[in-house]
Amino acid sequence: MSILISVILPVFIVLAFGYVVRWRGLISDDHVDGLMKFAQGFAIPCLLFRAIATLDLGENFDPALLGSFYAGALTGFAVGLFGARYLFARTWEESVAVGFCGLFSNSLLLGLPITERAYGHEALTANFAIIALHAPFCYAVGITAMEVARARGASLAAIPAKVLKAMFTNALIIGISLGIVVNLATLPLPEVLDDALDLMARAGLPAALFGLGGVLYRYRPGGDMRIILFIVSVSLVLHPALVWLFGSLAGLSTAQFRSAVITAATAPGVNAYLFANMYDRAKPVAASAVLIGTIACMFMAAFWLTVLP
Secondary structure, rough: OOHHHHHHHHHHHHHHHHHHHHOOOOOOOOOOHHHHHHHHHHHHHHHHHHHOOOOHHHHHHHHHHHHHHHHHEEEEEEHHHHHHOOOOOOOHHHHHHHHHHOEOOOOHHHHHHHHHHHHHHHHHHHHHHHHHHHHHHHHHHHHHHHHHHHHOOOOOOOOHHHHHHOOOOOOOHHHHHHHHHHHHHOOOOHHHHHHHHHHHHHHHHHHHHHHHHHHHHHHOOOOHHHHHHHHHHHHHHHHHHHHHHHHHHHHHOHHHHHHHHHHHHEEEEHHHHHHHHHOOHHHHHHHHHHHHHHHHHHHHHHHHHHOOO
16 A cells, blocks of 8 residues: 555556546646647657667667567567457457557556656666667557558558658657667767756656546547456556566566566556557547556556565
């Protein structure tokens, strides 16, 4: 209970504040969209750029860490995909959208603040290593699978171009990519620029959490509750359990192990709904999974924090 109160609850209070403010009509959907545009389009890319630009890539991009996390994520995608197809008789396109919900954890808006509050800012290096590949990996898997499902025997030659276009018009991926370039080129950041980036970065997570509350107000539960609970179970139980198993077998350090499991134990991110909306497939299910998963994450994250070393 102390973990729930001291670590998890403050994060969700900010999120709930955004929800209540939107519910009471004190801000509009346009205000929420503008705030999320600032947070996800500018402030968080600055946060990721600054973190990746100064990260020791050789030390933190550990194949064991990344392999443990993404093997669990890819398994979650496969379970969601084939579960939707064969357990719930969804079309292949809808099944891909459901699989994407099991693939895309909310590593930024939930994983980062929960890890930071639990273990301190210095514990985030493994989180940033995971996040650096998160959006590129998930979008590459999801878009490729969706385009293959939509092709239905037609030529697949255009798929790589579609995947690359979708990935590199994403502000988060642009911020990560620029950070990697600066890091590898060992370019020093001028102090005044670093201070400006720090100001933007500090605003990112609080603004995004508050905005996420407003966004979730739109996503009233709808669709087949069985498949929604199936997605939430894949995201909050199966994925972190697999990362625990893979991380134990790979011999991750305690800090890496904590970051990987906590990141895996977060709800489907808003990008899961955006992906479903982009292809107009399984939108009510994806929206409800984001909402219900985010609420359930408060309790499941407390459980994983309790059992972590």
